[in-house]
Amino acid sequence: MARDPSRSRKRRLVVALLAAVVLAGALVYTSFSSASSARSPSQLIRSAQPGRSYDVTGKVLPGYTRNGDELRFRLRDRGGSAAIAVLYRGAVPDPFRAGREVIVTVARQDGQFVGRRDSLITKCPSKFSAAPKRT
Amino acid sequence: MITLGRALLLLALALAVGGAAASIYGARTRRPEWVAVGRRSAYALVGVLTLAFALLEAAFLRSDFALQVVAGHSSTTTPLFYRATAAWSSQEGSLLLWVWLLSLWSSAVLRSSHARLRELAPYATAVLLGFAAFFGSMLVFLANPFQLLDPAPADGSGLQPLLRHPAMMVHPPLLYSGYTLLTVPFAFGVAALVTRRLDAAWIAATRRFALAAWLCLGAGILLGARWSWSELGWGGYWAWDPVENAALMPWLTCTAFIHSVMVQQRRGLLKTWNMSLVLGSGILAVLGTFLVRSGILDSIHAFGASTLGKPFLAFVAALAFGSVLLVASRRAELRSEGRDWSLVSRESVFLLNNLVLVGLCLVILWGTFFPLISEAATGDKASVGPPWFDRYTAPLAILAVALSGLGPLLAWRRSSAEGARRALLRPLAASVAVVAVVAAAVPAAAGSPRTLLLFGAAALAIAAVAQELWRGAAARRRVSGEGPARAVVSLVRRNRRRYGGYLVHAGVAVMLVGVAASSAFQHVRDVRLSPGQDARVGSYDVRYVSATGAVGKEKVSLGAVLDVRRDGRHVATLRPNRGYYPSRDPGLGPAGRWFDGEAASEVGLWVRPQGDVWTAVQPDIQSMQRMIDGIDRRFPLADAASERFILQAIADRYRMLPPAASFRLIVSPLVEWVWIGGALAVLGGLISLWPRPRSLRVRSAAWAAAGRLGRALERA
Numbered sequence: 001m002a003r004d005p006s007r008s009r010k011r012r013l014v015v016a017l018l019a020a021v022v023l024a025g026a027l028v029y030t031s032f033s034s035a036s037s038a039r040s041p042s043q044l045i046r047s048a049q050p051g052r053s054y055d056v057t058g059k060v061l062p063g064y065t066r067n068g069d070e071l072r073f074r075l076r077d078r079g080g081s082a083a084i085a086v087l088y089r090g091a092v093p094d095p096f097r098a099g100r101e102v103i104v105t106v107a108r109q110d111g112q113f114v115g116r117r118d119s120l121i122t123k124c125p126s127k128f129s130a131a132p133k134r135t
Numbered sequence: 136m137i138t139l140g141r142a143l144l145l146l147a148l149a150l151a152v153g154g155a156a157a158s159i160y161g162a163r164t165r166r167p168e169w170v171a172v173g174r175r176s177a178y179a180l181v182g183v184l185t186l187a188f189a190l191l192e193a194a195f196l197r198s199d200f201a202l203q204v205v206a207g208h209s210s211t212t213t214p215l216f217y218r219a220t221a222a223w224s225s226q227e228g229s230l231l232l233w234v235w236l237l238s239l240w241s242s243a244v245l246r247s248s249h250a251r252l253r254e255l256a257p258y259a260t261a262v263l264l265g266f267a268a269f270f271g272s273m274l275v276f277l278a279n280p281f282q283l284l285d286p287a288p289a290d291g292s293g294l295q296p297l298l299r300h301p302a303m304m305v306h307p308p309l310l311y312s313g314y315t316l317l318t319v320p321f322a323f324g325v326a327a328l329v330t331r332r333l334d335a336a337w338i339a340a341t342r343r344f345a346l347a348a349w350l351c352l353g354a355g356i357l358l359g360a361r362w363s364w365s366e367l368g369w370g371g372y373w374a375w376d377p378v379e380n381a382a383l384m385p386w387l388t389c390t391a392f393i394h395s396v397m398v399q400q401r402r403g404l405l406k407t408w409n410m411s412l413v414l415g416s417g418i419l420a421v422l423g424t425f426l427v428r429s430g431i432l433d434s435i436h437a438f439g440a441s442t443l444g445k446p447f448l449a450f451v452a453a454l455a456f457g458s459v460l461l462v463a464s465r466r467a468e469l470r471s472e473g474r475d476w477s478l479v480s481r482e483s484v485f486l487l488n489n490l491v492l493v494g495l496c497l498v499i500l501w502g503t504f505f506p507l508i509s510e511a512a513t514g515d516k517a518s519v520g521p522p523w524f525d526r527y528t529a530p531l532a533i534l535a536v537a538l539s540g541l542g543p544l545l546a547w548r549r550s551s552a553e554g555a556r557r558a559l560l561r562p563l564a565a566s567v568a569v570v571a572v573v574a575a576a577v578p579a580a581a582g583s584p585r586t587l588l589l590f591g592a593a594a595l596a597i598a599a600v601a602q603e604l605w606r607g608a609a610a611r612r613r614v615s616g617e618g619p620a621r622a623v624v625s626l627v628r629r630n631r632r633r634y635g636g637y638l639v640h641a642g643v644a645v646m647l648v649g650v651a652a653s654s655a656f657q658h659v660r661d662v663r664l665s666p667g668q669d670a671r672v673g674s675y676d677v678r679y680v681s682a683t684g685a686v687g688k689e690k691v692s693l694g695a696v697l698d699v700r701r702d703g704r705h706v707a708t709l710r711p712n713r714g715y716y717p718s719r720d721p722g723l724g725p726a727g728r729w730f731d732g733e734a735a736s737e738v739g740l741w742v743r744p745q746g747d748v749w750t751a752v753q754p755d756i757q758s759m760q761r762m763i764d765g766i767d768r769r770f771p772l773a774d775a776a777s778e779r780f781i782l783q784a785i786a787d788r789y790r791m792l793p794p795a796a797s798f799r800l801i802v803s804p805l806v807e808w809v810w811i812g813g814a815l816a817v818l819g820g821l822i823s824l825w826p827r828p829r830s831l832r833v834r835s836a837a838w839a840a841a842g843r844l845g846r847a848l849e850r851a
Contacts, residue, residue: 008476016490023494027501030526035509035517055518066757069661069797090661091369091799092753094297094713094734105520118369119520 036105041075042082048108053116055105056084062098071120075102088115093122136190137202140281143187147234148271150176150183155264162257170257174245177260180267181242184235188222191231191280195222201287204228204280210293212689220304221294226443227280229307233424234270236308237263237315240344244319248340255337258326259319266318266421269450277443296690296716296735302362306355310382313352314420317385319344320392321417324410328461333468335400338409343824345392345413348420350820352386357813368713368736368751370659370801372809373650375524380503381423384496388416391492394542398482401547407462407469408489414458419496422451426503477549481542488538491531498527533589536647539640540566540596543603562598569594579656589651593644600637607634631822638819646812652805653746665795673802675748676700682754682793683712684786690714691729691782693754693789695796697739709739711752711798724767725778726785730756744811746804758794759785 036053044056056075061083064073069089076083078101086106096102105119154176161169191204195218200206208228209221222228241263249256274280298304320341327337359379360372373379392412398405425447462469477483501508502519510516544558570591574581581587607630608622617625627634658673669678676699683694694712698705718732741748756763766781773781 019490023497027498027527031501031505031519031523032509032513032517034523035505035519037509038506038516038518066755066797069663094368094736097731 040077040080041084042077042080044084044106044108044113045082048113050108053105053107055103056086056113057101057103058083059101060096060098064098066092075104084113086113086115088120090115090117090120092120095122096120097122136194137281137283140187140190141275141279143183143190144271144275144279144281147180147183147187148268148275150180151264151268151271154180155261155268158257158261158264162254162261170260173257173260173264174249177238177241177245177264180238180264184231184238188231188235191222191228192219195219198291199287200289200291201284202280203282203284206284206288206291208291208294210291212290213294214299217294217299217304223307223311224294224298225280227274227278227282229311230270230274230278231280232308233311233315234267234274236312237267237270237318240312240316240319241267241322244323244341244344252323252326252336252340254330254332255323255326258329259322262322262325263318266322269446273443273446277446290719292719293716296714296733297367299735300362300366302358303366306358306362309351309355309358311424313348313350313355313382314385314424316344316348316351317389317416317420320348320413321420324413324417325458325461328410328465331465331468333406333410333465338396338399342393342396345389345396345416346820346824348416349386349389349393350817350824352382352389353813353820354817356382356386357810357817361810364749364806365738365740366736368738368753368799370749370751370799372806375499375502375521377503378427380499381426384499384503385416385419385423387492387496387499388412388419391489391496392416394485395489398485402482404471404476404482405486406471407466410462410469411458412489412493414462418451418454418458421447421454425451479545479550479552479555481545481547481550484538484542484545488535488542491535491538495528495531495535498531499524529585529589532647533585533592536589536596536644537592539643540592540599543637543640544599558602561602562595565598566591566595577656583655586651586655589647593648596644597641600641603637604634627822631825631827635819635821635823635825638822639816640819642812642815642817642819644812645815646809649805649808649810649812653803653809656804657806658802660800661797662800663795663797666793670798670800672748672800674701675706675802676703677748677750677798677800679796679798682790682796683710684788684790686779686782686786687714690716691786692737693786694737695752695754695793695798697750697798699741699748707741707748709741709748709750711739711750712737713752713754724763724771725773726763726766726781729782730763742807744805744807746802747806749801749803751799753797753799754789755794755796759789762788 036055039048039054039056041056041058044054048054058075058077061074061076064071066072071088071092072085073088074083074085086104088104093102100122103121105116106113107116108114154173156173157169157176158173161167161171161173191202193199194202194205195209196215198205198209198211198218204222204225204227208225209218213221223232241260245256245260245263249260252259320338323337323341327333356379359382363374364370364372389412392409395405395409395412399409425443502524506516506518509518540562541559544562545555550558570587573590574587580590604623604626607626608619611617611622611626612619615622615625660670660672662670664670664679666679666681669676671677678698678700680696680698683692683696685692692712692714694710697709697711699707699709714735714737715729716733716735718728720728720731723731736751736753739750739752763785766785770777770781
């Protein structure tokens with residue numbers, strides 16, 4: 001069977017491009033539909049829709065309580081005083097402290113924010129610039 | 136000394152800029168003496184940077200807190216070993232390490248190949264020195280490690296306790312070696328494009344550097360994962376964090392390059408593709424450094440102050456733009472030499488595996504930068520989590536492993552149907568058998584098709600390696616009459632590159648079996664227990680027997696003794712604990728400062744080949760808060776001796792009257808095989824990289840010389 005190399009070249013290119021487009025489309029679609037938006041506490045107070053999840057970044061206020069594996073803390077804006085109450089279950093990172101900046105994935109439920117299990121992340125105080133920060 | 140350090144950095148910057156300029160000038164005007172100036176600048180750079188790095192190390196070892204970096208990352212109580220390695224836990228120190236390693240590899244490649252690649256070497260020198268100039272100017276202008284602190288504090292703030300782990304000390308230099316080694320093929324690729332000498336000569340000269348980069352990055356990633364599993368209290372080894380992804384992306388493109396480069400060397404195909412991979416890997420290496428150092432993305436790795444963000448971004452953008460432009464302008468020269476391309480051949484499998492690896496890299500790139508993409512597209516900074524990554528990476532990884540099994544079984548150019556059938560029969564049968572046995576024997580596996588598929592792919596890859604080794608050894612025995620063991624050894628010795636590569640395939644397959652089993656069949660429980668209480672996790676019963684409390688020189692440790700039983704029989708005793716390191720905040724009292732500072736978990740780990748039992752404890756400090764506050768109020772000015780006495784009392788009280796504590800208990804099947812497979816892969820990489828025996832080298836050098844002579848005669 002005689003094959004025209006330039007034609008098979010072209011066909012290969014089309015197949016490859018098609019595959020790339022399909023993969024890219026899937027990436028774009030799934031990432032936008034399953035991503036959780038980053039918010040500050042004050043933004044959440046204004047506009048959190050029930051059932052949607054958000055990544056909230058803020059500073060932990062003093063006076064958090066632990067009861068069993070339940071951690072209740074208040075989170076305020078990095079540069080403000082608006083604060084939300086968070087109920088969280090799961091692993092608490094080692095550097096978790098009042099005054100530290102944390103990120104947690106939350107959803108609004110009955111007037112408070114409930115964190116997704118194991119989603120709590122503590123950011124380092126800036127003096128440890130290369131310190132990894134997971135529990 | 137500080138003046139000397141700063142002078143050395145300035146000198147390094149001058150050498151890099153001057154050397155790069157001299158190289159380009161020499162190459163343009165064809166003046167070898169200027170080219171030599173450029174090359175010698177690269178050699179001199181090694182000396183200058185070695186001295187600068189030694190100065191910084193000395194400052195750390197002597198605890199010279201007049202230096203800001205030392206005060207911020209070390210202390211007199213930090214053990215000597217960690218003091219030496221604290222240098223690269225700082226932004227400034229790690230940049231210096233980066234550029235120092237870069238200068239080492241640059242000199243190594245120039246020494247070994249400048250005579251052979253006379254036309255390319257000057258441009259490659261210029262590119263390498265250009266990298267050095269960029270990082271040098273970062274060091275001089277934005278992140279100077281020789282920054283004074285006035286007045287010098289009496290003690291430093293110490294190394295972050297989580298980083299006090301041997302693996303963590305080797306991990307950064309390994310990753311940085313990987314990143315910097317990748318700049319070598321990048322530089323020669325650019326030089327080949329600039330000079331339009333696009334034959335395989337530059338690839339041959341830098342292939343070992345690409346392989347070494349691959350090995351260093353891979354080993355660095357593995358050590359980081361191992362540290363995370365055995366040291367951090369969250370109980371995992373991979374989280375799709377930007378900094379992890381930053382190292383994985385160039386590793387993937389480098390893996391692709393190591394394979395596709397064989398297609399170019401054998402068949403003259405895929406030239407544009409290879410060039411793009413090399414340039415892409417180099418850019419990803421800089422991007423990796425940038426991600427760690429810029430603070431542009433939220434990460435569980437904390438980022439330093441982000442003064443470096445903009446220059447890095449500009450640098451990466453310039454590299455990417457320049458690379459695309461250069462490749463586009465040379466596309467005529469990059470056209471493939473070969474034409475015919477058969478579907479059932481090794482090069483087809485290599486191409487597919489390249490597409491899979493690059494696809495993986497693109498998925499990870501998209502997910503990593505998604506917060507920025509989404510902010511640009513919708514104005515809303517959003518991120519994707521590990522489930523999103525898993526959805527794409529798991530099937531692609533399964534495909535990659537299956538292809539790694541197929542590749543070695545098919546011949547170059549075209550496999551005859553009969554030959555392919557013969558080669559594939561046994562490995563495919565092994566693969567099907569493994570899937571059937573696992574599905575029948577492990578009920579949990581039957582419900583997880585993804586895991587079964589991966590097991591099948593891994594079985595295929597391992598069986599393929601075994602069959603190739605068997606066939607090669609059998610052929611050798613026929614020729615040389617050696618015994619079976621000797622035949623295998625001499626076979627591997629004579630084809631290090633190939634059989635090292637096969638060992639890597641087997642190692643990666645084993646590793647991914649560990650990853651699949653430990654993520655699909657893992658049991659996790661978070662429980663709160665008082666002494667005497669039990670919790671069940673997987674098929675194990677864990678009893679909280681008693682509390683522990685100890686006061687050390689650096690930390691107070693509170694922990695637990697756990698009795699692990701299976702079917703009512705004692706199998707292990709684990710002692711997880713949490714170390715509390717004192718804060719330097721003077722406002723805190725003698726007891727409170729210990730519990731308001733940093734804390735780090737010590738994991739209690741029972742390691743076995745069939746699976747680990749992993750435990751971490753979070754003591755309830757809250758219950759002792761009143762006691763701690765009372766002590767702080769009553770003895771605010773306790774001296775060191777009474778402070779120890781107080782701490783001992785707190786630790787004793789915790790031991791005698793332990794409150795309920797929170798535990799995280801994990802049973803993770805086959806997780807050790809992640810590290811065993813990883814170690815095999817590293818060993819395979821080392822075998823591939825090891826220099827060939829002298830006798831063979833001499834012989835092939837003679838062949839090459841004969842070839843050169845032949846070509847010269849042809850031209851004449």
